[in-house]
Amino acid sequence: TMYWKINEHLQKSEHAMKEAAMLLNKQEVVAFPTETVYGLGANALSEEAVSKIFEAKGRPSDNPLIVHVADESEIENYVTEIPTVAKKLIRAFMPGPLTVILHSNGKIARNVTAGLDTVGVRIPDHPVALELLRTANLPLAAPSANVSGKPSPTKAEHVRHDLDGKVAGILDGGTTGVGLESTVIDCTAKIPIVLRPGGITIEQLQQVVGDVMVDPALIQAKDQPKAPGMKYNHYEPDAPLWLIQGDIDFFKEQINLVKEQGKKVGVMASKELVQLVEADLIKPCGSREDLKEVAVHLYDTLRAFKKADVDVILCEAFPTTGVGQAIMNRLEKAASRKIVQDS
Ligand code: TXA
Ligand code: MG
Numbered sequence: 035t036m037y038w039k040i041n042e043h044l045q046k047s048e049h050a051m052k053e054a055a056m057l058l059n060k061q062e063v064v065a066f067p068t069e070t071v072y073g074l075g076a077n078a079l080s081e082e083a084v085s086k087i088f089e090a091k092g093r094p095s096d097n098p099l100i101v102h103v104a105d106e107s108e109i110e111n112y113v114t115e116i117p118t119v120a121k122k123l124i125r126a127f128m129p130g131p132l133t134v135i136l137h138s139n140g141k142i143a144r145n146v147t148a149g150l151d152t153v154g155v156r157i158p159d160h161p162v163a164l165e166l167l168r169t170a171n172l173p174l175a176a177p178s179a180n181v182s183g184k185p186s187p188t189k190a191e192h193v194r195h196d197l198d199g200k201v202a203g204i205l206d207g208g209t210t211g212v213g214l215e216s217t218v219i220d221c222t223a224k225i226p227i228v229l230r231p232g233g234i235t236i237e238q239l240q241q242v243v244g245d246v247m248v249d250p251a252l253i254q255a256k257d258q259p260k261a262p263g264m265k266y267n268h269y270e271p272d273a274p275l276w277l278i279q280g281d282i283d284f285f286k287e288q289i290n291l292v293k294e295q296g297k298k299v300g301v302m303a304s305k306e307l308v309q310l311v312e313a314d315l316i317k318p319c320g321s322r323e324d325l326k327e328v329a330v331h332l333y334d335t336l337r338a339f340k341k342a343d344v345d346v347i348l349c350e351a352f353p354t355t356g357v358g359q360a361i362m363n364r365l366e367k368a369a370s371r372k373i374v375q376d377s
Contacts, residue, residue, distance in 0.1 A: 036203040037194075042161055054203050055170035062202035063087055065179040065193045066166050068158035070131045070212045070233055071186040071333070072193050073102065073176030074201065075166070081143040084175050088145070090200040093182045097262045098148040099175040100133050100216070101155050104167035109155050112173065114139050119243050120221040126242045129159035131212050131233025135220040146175045148262060156216055162207035178215060179204075185269045185333040185368070188213050192337060213330035214360045218261055219246075228252070229261035231360040233329075252363060269333070269368040273300065273341040277369040279351045280376030282310055288348055288374060289313055300344035302335055304328070307350050315344050325358045332361060336368060 036057070038050035054064045061083035063076045074090065076083040078101045088095055103109060106124055110116060113136040116124070120134050138153035147153050158164065167174060178186035181196040190206035197204070217232035219239065227247045228236060239246045249260045278285050285303075289311060292299045298314040304322040319335040320327035339347050349365060352358050366373065
């Protein structure tokens with residue numbers, strides 16, 4: 035695996051960019067930073083290249099990938115039409131953490147869309163990602179650059195941990211900004227449907243297009259999610275995670291219950307909560323007053339708990355306002371829906 039360290043200002047990055055772009059044009063896979071999480075990119079026009087993504091990640095082949103392009107004008111090359119709602123969303127939020135699902139015109143490789151007649155497209159808002167897209171001069175299919183089932187990578191070291199030796203190259207551009215993946219919104223129906231909450235909040239979407247629906251599976255756990263990827267185990271840390279819904283006394287009770295069983299307790303919570311509890315390993319992930327900060331640190335904190343150190347991770351439940359909806363969506367998955375509620 036080739037490894038290039040470059041900075042956000044792209045100083046002295048030319049050589050690394052050229053090498054990475056060349057590998058992509060030889061149908062190899064290269065990991066790169068975006069504003070959300072690191073992506074594992076391959077030529078979206080080549081089935082051979084894309085198959086290497088699925089192989090490296092151990093990703094189920096029925097889970098479609100997002101296509102990344104550098105400019106708005108490229109989107110029309112891969113879809114049958116861009117409905118007005120999608121145009122509005124693209125204008126308002128791209129480049130940025132939003133993926134629009136549109137009808138594919140069949141030019142994107144079949145395994146990118148996992149056989150669906152739709153394709154997800156986004157323009158990443160990161161200088162390294164944009165420069166790589168331009169230099170390679172290809173649309174890049176790119177899922178998060180983690181082994182399937184693990185928390186998404188927000189640092190190049192996470193990518194290295196998961197994929198070293200399994201990919202052709204890793205572009206290290208530092209820590210990603212948003213920390214959570216893009217919001218996925220299906221624009222093929224009259225009223226757009228959010229399939230995955232993410233970096234762009236429902237409130238932001240509503241401001242631009244008014245009516246927005248939310249995939250019922252995101253609210254009611256028993257429904258089968260519409261985004262194929264949402265049904266698999268995801269974001270799972272090394273040790274089992276329990277999501278604790280209740281006040282501070284309830285949280286302390288849960289810690290004690292686990293301790294009484296002779297188990298080692300990890301706590302992942304806001305800096306406000308961690309001050310009030312004792313446990314074997316405590317990791318703050320930001321402030322309750324600033325959910326964007328929690329988003330930035332979420333996956334890195336999840337990855338910091340190892341089963342050698344703790345038997346269970348007790349995690350604070352966050353408010354579902356703004357980016358909190360995406361945070362809780364990821365934590366519910368990280369917990370495999372093990373949610374402990376105060377009654
Ligand atoms: O922020 C992001 O979106 C990151 C960075 C690397 O761009 N990428 C990412 O990709 O999170 P991935 O593969 O981990 O998640 C893609 C999600 C999955 O839930 C997948 O099922 C859904 O998007 N998706 C992709 N194409 C779709 C389609 N045509 N219809 C419905 N859902 C789709
Ligand atoms: Mg992923």
